[in-house]
Amino acid sequence: MKFVPKLDMIVAEGLTKFYGKFLAVDHVSFKVDEGKIFGFLGPNGAGKTTTVRMLNTLIKISEGRGFINGFDVSKQMGQVRRSIGLVPQELTLDSQMTGKQVLKIQAKLYDVPDSVAKSKMDELLKLSGLSEFADREISTYSGGMQKRLELIMGLVHEPRVLFLDEPTIGLDAQSRYLMWEYIKKFGHDFQTTIFLTTHYLDEADELCDHIAIINGGKIRIEGSPQQLKERLGEDEVEIHFERKYESREIESILLSVSGVVAVSLEDNVCRVRTLSSERSLVGIITSLTNKGIEIKTVNPKKANLTQVFLKQMGVSDDESAEDDTDVLTSPTANVVD
Ligand SMILES: Nc1ncnc2c1ncn2[C@@H]1O[C@H](COP(=O)(O)OP(=O)(O)OP(=O)(O)O)[C@@H](O)[C@H]1O
Ligand SMILES: [Mg+2]
Incomplete structure (x- = not known):
């Protein structure tokens, strides 16, 4: 061939x-x-x-x-x-x-x-x-x-x-x-x-x-x-528990949820880094409740990953940008400078 x-x-x-x-x-x-x-x-x-x-x-x-x-x-x-x-x-x-x-x-x-x-x-x-x-x-x-x-x-x-x-x-x-x-x-x-x-x-x-x-x-x-x-930040889900749990226990439960990449626990508050908070949320909640972990509140936070990354790089993010509105409507549309 x-x-x-x-x-x-x-x-x-x-x-x-x-x-x-x-x-x-x-x-x-x-x-x-x-x-x-x-x-x-x-x-x-x-x-x-x-x-x-x-x-x-x-x-x-x-x-x-x-x-x-x-x-x-x-x-x-x-x-x-x-x-x-x-x-x-x-x-x-x-x-x-x-x-x-x-x-x-x-x-x-x-x-x-x-x-x-x-x-x-x-x-x-x-x-x-x-x-x-x-x-x-x-x-x-x-x-x-x-x-x-x-x-x-x-x-x-x-x-x-x-x-x-x-x-x-x-x-x-x-x-x-x-x-x-x-x-x-x-x-x-x-x-x-x-x-x-x-x-x-x-x-x-x-x-x-x-x-x-x-x-x-x-x-x-x-x-x-x-x-x-592998290089960029992810979304975060913040979970408040009713009481204190062992870090190891919480980590082993959450790290097996699809999309979860890191877990940290401080007192009653757990922060879960995930590739997408929307997609991991159900898995996070059900895996915890199935193991009898008592959840008080759950707060998913959508990261603007580009900004997270740029911050890491020490590059400023120009939020003041304006956008003009020329659009291609025809194969013969004009070219502007
Ligand atoms: N016609 C223009 N004259 C002068 N500056 C312009 C013009 N169009 C865009 N810019 C500037 O060029 C830079 C890049 O703009 P551009 O529209 O390409 O950004 P973008 O990445 O598409 O942003 P957004 O996510 O807001 O759409 C910005 O600083 C913007 O202010
Ligand atoms: Mg644009």
Whole structure:
């Protein structure tokens, strides 16, 4: 059998962006293999959206080069735009329109023939659980449904590469999990290469094959989810017991719960570090109560792991970042400086 090498679908070589004199993205390099999900993790103002916009041809690259699907982002903009789908950070839907109407417009923008567009739209609506809402005004959709609609809008023209800029921001836990399922499904079913930005390590962990952490415009660390988890902080669950227990007893119970990585006990208060407080919580409570441990209160705390990590690194977190709202709506949208 002939060996067919997989293409690097996204390549950044020293990608750099100056806004005036301000260096927003500082010589960032990475490669994403075909069919993989790459997570770009970082706090507010880290440079995630700026990187997405450069690779999407929406803003000019100041220095360095980018390639999508083998096309040069600075020189082959038309081919790059036809290769990508973008789900932007901000919701951009016109709430007076129906789901079907916005999908039709998207298909037209990307020159998808009517015959193909209809069946593609039906397929995507079905896969995203939105079929029965397709003819309703978007103003009647929940936030999670709107995000799902934006996700399938990015897929109507069957892009080779999909950019998801904070796909779950503002969603409640249930909608977030649902969105994760759809992202995994679409990535898998359509063999789409996905570039995903997020604030949360658990999201990147759930979805991504490879993660890079960016702050202050620079990639600080990268690796597989497993490699990063071993180095980064985790969520914490604080448990107050009715009385004092032996450290050894509590540790042996809790360290066997899935996701728990460390346990410390001081007087009646136990702190449990876990990869995800949401996912470990039930296991923590049932394993303790099964052993007759009397719990007074349980307080799960979701860590912003990026910030934990950055603190460890002694890197400041720019919370004052603002975000502008240029979005890719058409393969012929303008490039701005
Ligand atoms: N058009 C612009 N003009 C000037 N500065 C900008 C512009 N867009 C972004 N910046 C700055 O560049 C830096 C990176 O912004 P960017 O939007 O890429 O961050 P981000 O990682 O996407 O953050 P968030 O998580 O808040 O979306 C920030 O300091 C931001 O204020
Ligand atoms: Mg952003």
